[in-house]
Each structure stands twice: as structure tokens, then as C-alpha cells.
Amino acid sequence: MENYLNYKGISPLPGDFDEFWNEEIRKADKFFKKELKYEMIKKDFGISFAECYDLYFNGTGGARIYSKLIIPKGVKDKKIPFILKFHGYQGQSSDWSRNIGIVASGIGLVMMDVRGQAGKSQDNGIFDGITVRGHIVKGVKEGRDKLFYKDVYLDTYLLSKIIENFEFTDKENMKVYGESQGGALSLACAALNQNIKSSFIIYPFLSDYKKVVELHTVTEAYAELYRYFKFIDPFHETEEEFFKTLSYIDVKNFAHRIKGKVVFIASLMDDVCPPETQFAVYNNLECEKKLLVMPEYSHEAMNVKVQDKIFNWATGSSIE
Numbered sequence: 001m002e003n004y005l006n007y008k009g010i011s012p013l014p015g016d017f018d019e020f021w022n023e024e025i026r027k028a029d030k031f032f033k034k035e036l037k038y039e040m041i042k043k044d045f046g047i048s049f050a051e052c053y054d055l056y057f058n059g060t061g062g063a064r065i066y067s068k069l070i071i072p073k074g075v076k077d078k079k080i081p082f083i084l085k086f087h088g089y090q091g092q093s094s095d096w097s098r099n100i101g102i103v104a105s106g107i108g109l110v111m112m113d114v115r116g117q118a119g120k121s122q123d124n125g126i127f128d129g130i131t132v133r134g135h136i137v138k139g140v141k142e143g144r145d146k147l148f149y150k151d152v153y154l155d156t157y158l159l160s161k162i163i164e165n166f167e168f169t170d171k172e173n174m175k176v177y178g179e180s181q182g183g184a185l186s187l188a189c190a191a192l193n194q195n196i197k198s199s200f201i202i203y204p205f206l207s208d209y210k211k212v213v214e215l216h217t218v219t220e221a222y223a224e225l226y227r228y229f230k231f232i233d234p235f236h237e238t239e240e241e242f243f244k245t246l247s248y249i250d251v252k253n254f255a256h257r258i259k260g261k262v263v264f265i266a267s268l269m270d271d272v273c274p275p276e277t278q279f280a281v282y283n284n285l286e287c288e289k290k291l292l293v294m295p296e297y298s299h300e301a302m303n304v305k306v307q308d309k310i311f312n313w314a315t316g317s318s319i320e
Helices: 017-034 100-104 148-164 181-192 209-214 220-234 239-249 275-282 308-316
Strands: 037-041 050-058 063-074 080-086 108-112 167-181 198-202 262-265 288-293
Touching: 017 148, 017 181, 050 100, 050 148, 063 100, 063 148, 080 148, 080 181, 100 209, 100 308, 108 148, 148 167, 148 181, 148 239, 167 181, 167 308, 181 198, 198 308, 209 220, 209 239, 209 275, 262 275, 262 308, 275 308
Parallel strands: 080 108, 080 167, 167 198, 198 262, 262 288
Antiparallel strands: 037 050, 050 063, 063 108
16 A cells, blocks of 8 residues: 555656646637537436436537436526536446436436447547557557547537526536546546536556556456557567557546546455546545555455445535
8 A cells, every 4th residue: 555655657747748638628618619419318217316418429520429318307596516426347338227326316316428438428539559459549640630549538528517507506516427448538527617516436457558567457448558569569669659658548638637526436346447547536635535445455346435435525514
């Protein structure tokens, strides 16, 4: 544990990281004002206290992005808190009923499907080079502007702007939450939209790629990094440029941009997202933060006491 508390990662942080992402935000804001269109299709689940919608919007590159949107009834003349929830790698948004208790507490909830994974969002990108076994390396051959996850991070930002601009949204009470990939996307969203006031992050994915390779992490989530060097660059001749490109989608590099509060759960037996890579995020956070450590847990469902902490965080209660 002591070895992790000061570790900030070994992957590079480019000098123009903030400049790059500030420009991406500027372009996304322009796109939001002039080109973004969204559609809400009402669902009938017979829920007495909430309204459910399929929410579609056009993301970057023309992709159609899907989210589940649940709004407490009777918000016409109110301002309500909102939570944006992001799902794990290769998955999709949670079932409608999974977090209905949060909505029953008077909180809006939106859950985005990541493009090209198991949900309804489209991945219509065309990529040169390796695309086998994962999304991290998609676009890496062509450079930072073509990275798959760059567009996914912008999807989270555009979704947050849609929610922020609802007339019934309390803009001072927007939160993000996720586990693994969902934790990474929550971090990226909070870093890009600094109006996000609070984040609940659980064992985040997409961090400190160079350390992942150094640790010989070959689990499914990071297999593409291993495969890139084994089959594309076995002598690591492109290693420096490879990691420099990926540094623009490394969530540890987003940490310093986050202004809202962060609750962070680290799992010390994690063999999917190594603990070092989790702490590389936490130790780079410069905002108000709280660390919760689960020494006996790996990359697994956290159902013992964790769900109550998430619920209390969501509703503004103490998470002790």
C-alpha cells in the first residue's frame, strides 16, 4: 500500500496536453451550438414517479450515440440534480431498473452506451492500422486526432452539455459515476466539463499505459497493448511515439483538470486494472478527494456496502 501512495505514473504527460484538449472543447462547443441534434423517445414502463426516454444524439464524426434517460416526474418548475453514469469496457448501459432508487430520490439519471461496444451507439470510424482485440489502439498509427477514445471522451462531454442545458437541470449539482471504463469516462467527463461537481470513481481503466506494458498485463482489457508490441513492433522501435500518442487519452493526465470533489475506490488485488495505474490517477488529482481502499478485492462486482455508499453519495448523504 505504501508503494502506491506517492506513485503518479510513468506514462508521459505531453506539454501541450491542456492546449490540445482545450481546443477539442472549443470545437465541441461550436459543434454543440450549431450542429448537434438530439432526439428523446418516450418509453412506457408504468413507473409512477419517473419518465424514461431513449436519448439519441449525433456525436463527433457523425456517429449516433445512445443513452438511457430517466427523469423524475413533476420537474417542470423545479431544478433537479443529475447523475451521468458510464459503463464498463465492452458492455452497455445498465438496465433501466438498476438505479431506479436514485431516480425515486428526485435525481435525474442518464446512462450512455459507448460507441462500438455492446449497446446501441454507433462506431462509424475508419481506422488505419491494428484494430484487433480492443479500442485503445484504434487510430494510434494515425496520431492523436484519430484516436477512438478521443471521440468517446467527447461523447461524454457532449452528453453532459445536453443534460446541463435542460431547463430543469440544477447545473450546480451534476455528478458522474462509473466503474473500470466507466470510471475512466467519468474522469474524462469531469475534466472536460468542469461544471461537474462530484465524481464517484471505482478502479478506473485507461490509465498509465506504459506501466501496464511494463507489468506485462495481458488480461483481456489491455491485451491490445501486448499484441501491438508482439505483432507490430516486437523490438519496441516505435515505443516512444506510441506512448506519446496514447498520452492524450490517458486518464491520469486528465486528473489535474478536475475541479469537483472525487470519491475514489481502489482495489488492491486487481489484475485487470493494476493498482499502480489506479493510484496514478488518484495521486494526480488536485481537487478535494476521498480514497477508499478494498485490499481483498480484485476487478469484480463490489456489492458489499459499496452500493449504499454510492447511493448516499448520489443523494448527498454522508458516505461514511
